[in-house]
Amino acid sequence: MKWNTSEQSTDDYEIVRATAEDVGAASEVLAQAFSEDPHVIGMLPRGDVSRALLRLWRRILKETLSAGGHAYLAKRPGHPEILGVALWEAPGYKVSLRQMAPGLASYLGVFKHRLPDAAVSEYLAHEAHPHGPHWYLKALATAPEVRGEGVGTRLLAERLPVIDGEHAEAYLEASTESLVPYYSRFGFVSRGPVPCRGTVPAVGMLRPAAA
Template identity: 60%
Template sequence: MQTTQGADHDAAQQIDILPAAAADTQRAAATLARAFSVDPHVVGLLPPGDVIGSLTVLWERIVRETLQAGGHAYLAERRGEERPLGVALWEAPGSKVSIPRMLPGLLAYARVFRDRLPDALATEFLAHRQHPATPHWYLKAVGTLPDLQRTGVGSMLLNERLAHIDREHTGAYLEASTLDLVSFYSRFGFISRGPVPSRGTVPAIGMWRPSVA
């Protein structure tokens, strides 16, 4: 799925970046649903209705699949608050959630997309085809609560994992949903690879971050 995040400013004080476990799935999904409720690529695939409710079901499934496959999730949390301010979801090299691995969740996806399910599946398939062939980390999603975008929370989430990736000398890949996000991610070393084909929604933009020598 696509990533969404605002520009980089001074991060709020007393925010911790913590690894998420399976028990955090619902909390992570609730934050990602709010974050992606304004994302044109994802919302463009939804039928009319309860956007937040549909996205919550969607992200619960995606977070669960990612963790089960060996991926990583990180929460940005302010001390004393239950709801995460932001979430980053990464697939590690070798832990990709392929289309066949998504099939057990088909009923959940059908509940979310309803008559738009063929468009959603086709868009996911086209996105998978654009992924680099070389082993890499895939930033599946990063998002913050809408009222906290452009406060630096997303940058904190990105920097936490990118530091590990650099020590591994591994590349990273993501899809940005707007031109503003292309500019944002370019500041972290990501380079545009051009539009990613989609069906029934606005195309995302693939971005590659080469490994650090």
């Protein structure tokens, strides 16, 4: 699941690793960014989408961090506001469906009668991942007030060289075909639509390991 817009690179932001104390504020940025995401919105029932997304991303962030994943935040130096979020699952630390089970009540509150569709889509997305160890870019989000200013680019440019140094693959799902060219600029290659149920398919994209 991804959100981004056309951006130009900038060095006006610092990138810091998130802690448990950042979950609330980071969730707000993710909820705002995904409020127009067709893949995610397509799985939600009608109603208060903003509230549902905030609850959803709080749960996803907590699960990912507790499972050994990483969240990176973009901020302006000297300012506390979070302007961008990149959420990664580390190789060997992928959140399993079993690890998601304790959050069933939260997911039921978010998806309601659409929970079966969401569960099937999540399972199919898991099955579409590369079989070998890889970093998974679970979400890339930019605050509305700085879209187009290079925040997403800065978050990717900070992390991808580290992944290259590990000679590891990276994988993501672009929410729409229009985002494929953006991620292609960073070496991600389309693997085609990811199967899902009841929503718009995302596009799986793999970045090969550095030689």
